[in-house]
Structures are given as C-alpha cells and as structure tokens.
Amino acid sequence: MDLLVVGSVGLDYVETPFGKIENALGGAATYISLTASYFTTPVRLIAVVGEDFPDEHYKMLEDHLIEMEGLEIVKGGKTFRWGGKYHYDLNVRDTLYTDLNVFENFNPIIPDKHKKNSYVILGNILPSLQLRVLDQLEGDNFVICDTMNLWIETTRDDLLKVLERTDVLIINDSEARLLSNESNLIKAATIIREMGPKYLIIKKGEHGALLFNGESIFSAPAYPLESIFDPTGAGDTFLGGFAGYLHKTEDLSFENMKRAVIYGSAMASFNVEKFSTKGLEELDQLQILDRFLEFRELSRFDHE
C-alpha cells in the first residue's frame, strides 16, 4: 500500500520566549511526511508551493526519500506563509499573519496509480479539500484525518461528510469537546465515533493521548518534558509517527495501534525540542526506539 500525505507546505516565522526563526520549513504535510519517513519510504507528498520555495528544503525532504511527484510548484507563485508567536505559557499562541498565497487555490490531485489501496493522510486543511481528495479515491483505502477548531465551527457540514469516510480521526481535546458539544472526553469520544471514524485519537498535550476503538480505550502517557522549545507542528508530527508506524507494520490490531500512538507521541516529543522541523531532520532509529522504551518505562506497572 502507498502512503499519501495531503496538506500544507509552508514557510514559517516562529517566535518563542527562547528565540525566533524566519523562513523556516513548516506546514502540516511537511511535518507529517518528514516524521513518517522514519518508519516507511517513500512517503508521497501531495501539496503546493511557490517558486520561492528554497532549494535547501527540497533537498532535505529528498534526503528523507519523500517523493514529490504530487508537489505542485506554481510558476511565479509564492509559498504559503504563516507567522506565530508563543508566550511563556506555550499553550497560547498568537497568529501574526497567514498568507495563503498559492495555497489559496490548492487543488490536490491524486496520481492515478495511487488512487487505490493507499494509506491516505489528510492533514489539517479545509474539509472541502479533504473531500476532493476522498472523491478521487477508488476501492479500499485507509483514511487518517486531522482537523481544527476553525473548520468545526465554520464548515461543519463538509467536515461531517469527511468523517463519514474516515477510518482514524486524530484531534486534540478542545477540538473533541467542540465537535461533540460534550465536555467529558469519554462521552465525547462516543459521540464523535458515531459520526464515522472507527478509531479516534484525542491528543491532550502534556497529559498524553487517548485511543478509542470499539469498547477499547488506551491511555498513552506524555513524555515528561521540562521545556518545550517550539510547539509548532507537534500535532502533525504525532500524526506522521502514528501513520508511518501503522503503514510500516500493516497491522490494524488494537495492540499495534497502541504502539503507533506511542511512536506518534515519541516523535512529537523530539519535534518540540527544537525550532521548526530541526528536531525531526537528523534522528536515527536507535533514538526513536529508545524514546519508545522510555514511554513504556514511564507507564508500565505490574501486579505484584
């Protein structure tokens, strides 16, 4: 099966109490692809950039064997740009600007050879664009989807159509509460799964994550980070680690899904240790395995 990642690729300006960075590689699809590439290759990136997209970023993605046949380069166009500022409490961020640029007319095209039998990762983009991707698919595919508060509030109908065709939905706790209109996360999970997703993951930041399927629940711990350097892309990184591990193992059992959640969490913990995608560019397999094992040590207990 192929692994397709659809979403944004952008250039970020990020300011945190620890420093700032300009023209940094960003965008949901970037974080997802880069992270997934540690588990499985090639990751097929479907996105759009302008002619200003720097060569160094292409090179870094190529170095990770990310296949860019589906990356549209708009002649004379400018790449999507986002600027954000985090305050001392890194849970709060101000968006300084969002220049959609070429992303405004993004029309994701799935190459014919990848329309069947693929893992399709729908990064956080307009639900109508996610639907456009789903409409191109044929036969059996496995769809993993992200979304955000803005779409839940403004384009709910489209989002609900996406959810009907989603296998795994990955959202954070505030999104889960908003989508379900229910503050108790366990009840919220039941309501959301009735909307379509067979599997639901609720990310809770410093409190870990919950995985729901059928009657089963898995509670994953959070990695105990003393400081978070740059939280940008943490959710996308989680998604990339989860999807990459699942694609690599091709095992949809609940036991294996748990491991995928831990790999997603582990990768997100690397991501927030450095600015932009820096924390994800030079990892090795041993580091990733070590962190996986740290997660196990953190939450393991035995009966006598």
Place this chain on the structure above:
Amino acid sequence: MDLLVVGSVGLDYVETPFGKIENALGGAATYISLTASYFTTPVRLIAVVGEDFPDEHYKMLEDHLIEMEGLEIVKGGKTFRWGGKYHYDLNVRDTLYTDLNVFENFNPIIPDKHKKNSYVILGNILPSLQLRVLDQLEGDNFVICDTMNLWIETTRDDLLKVLERTDVLIINDSEARLLSNESNLIKAATIIREMGPKYLIIKKGEHGALLFNGESIFSAPAYPLESIFDPTGAGDTFLGGFAGYLHKTEDLSFENMKRAVIYGSAMASFNVEKFSTKGLEELDQLQILDRFLEFRELSRFDHE
C-alpha cells in the same frame, strides 16, 4: 507499623446536577480511613466530632474496623459541617458554607503507643496542626501529607516546615503549580521535592496522576468515567488507597509505589460513582482487584 490518619470528620451537604444529600458523612480523615481499611486494619482515626455525630456513621466506621480511640467527642459540641454545590462542569464547586464547630479547636493527640514506627497520614488540615502532630512523633515514622491552595497561599511558612518532614506529598496539579510558582509540572515537581518530600504525587483528575522519586517518573492513567456523580473526597480517597496499599505491603520500592498510585486511583474512581462515602462502603476485594487490572489494561502496551 501502625497506620494513623489525622484530619477532619464532618457532615456534608452536597448538591450536584444529579441530586443532593444532607448530613452525609464527610471529611478528609473519613474518606482516607474508610478507603485504607480495604487494604489494612486497623486504621487508627485521629479526629474530632461533636455529640451530634450520628450513630449510623460510627457503626459504619466500626464495621470497617476503623479504630476510634483517637476520635475525640466534644460534649455538647457540634460536628464540623460543610456544604458544597457542583455545577454541570464538576471541576468547579461553590462552597455554600463551612461551619468549623468543634474542628475549630481540634488538637490532635497521638496516643503514646503510636508515636513511634507509624505510617502517619496527614489529611488536608491547617499546616500548624500537621506540625503539632509531627512534633509528637518519635523515632522513625513514614509521613504522607496532603494540603490545599488555601494553606499554600496563607500559611506557607508552616507548610514549608511540614514539607521538610514529609516523605510523600500528594497534591493536585493546580496546587503543585501554586506551591512551586512554575507552570510546567515536571519542573514544578523538581522544585517541590527540593522542599523536602522524597516522593511527590501530582493528581491531575481526568488526566491521571504523576509519581516522582529520584530520577524516576511514573505516569498513571485516569479511569475513563463517563459520568462523575459526586467528586467530593476523590483526593482523600486516592490518599487512603495509596497509603493503605503501601502500609499493607510495607514495600517502598518505586515499583510498589506505582501499584499504590494505581490502587489510589482505582479507589477514587469508585468514590465518585456515588454520593458521599456510599461508593466506598460496600466494596469487595475482587472489585478492587478488577479495577486495578482495568487500569493496567488501559495503559499497557508492548514492544512488538
């Protein structure tokens, strides 16, 4: 070793969106003792009540083999009374009234025979009273302590003296942040342990709990409750389960502390399913073990 529980015994009025109850058994020492009694007996209760304290409550405590030699009954006095109202979001409660009554002049006396070699559980009372208890102890004891925002803000100096002599401090996340003046809980834990406690447990409600000792951290999941009937006493119940299990096993290894945290969490999950102490009055050992195992299932994952 003896197990001593020092704290409040009271009569509660509790109102939640699901109903209300009057003259219900309450108080931190009540919840702690009752819970600990499922693990170890006798639990020695050191508290004060008035002559109005109902016979049925004595009887229920006696049925759980709670030893009340240290329970002072003030002739003509009235028992401590507290009234609270929970709103639909059960994380928020209004205190309707707090009538200290006989509790205002509570002077905890540790019987001579229990001054040495005891597990001493200091429920959430004025730090100056906790100090009075500590001053009566002789030789080796193991001190487990609770506190609250009010004491952190108003009697910090006394509290710091208590912490210097505390083995295990059990507080919630907002208390940990307030006490350490640090929002990151991992950093907060380091700061608080420098104040004295060798072991620190931070309770995070629906997000579980964290246990810290030396370089080790354990992240315990929360039981996935769809509805919480009455959250009163959940923290005290956690404390009782933790301390009771530890006292029973007399094993202070980190592995065993983890189990104690899970037993504390399991007992708290029973407590909130019913009003007042009702959820703790008629449990059996199999139910408790089953819930312990549910916690393990909830958080367990393996490497391949």
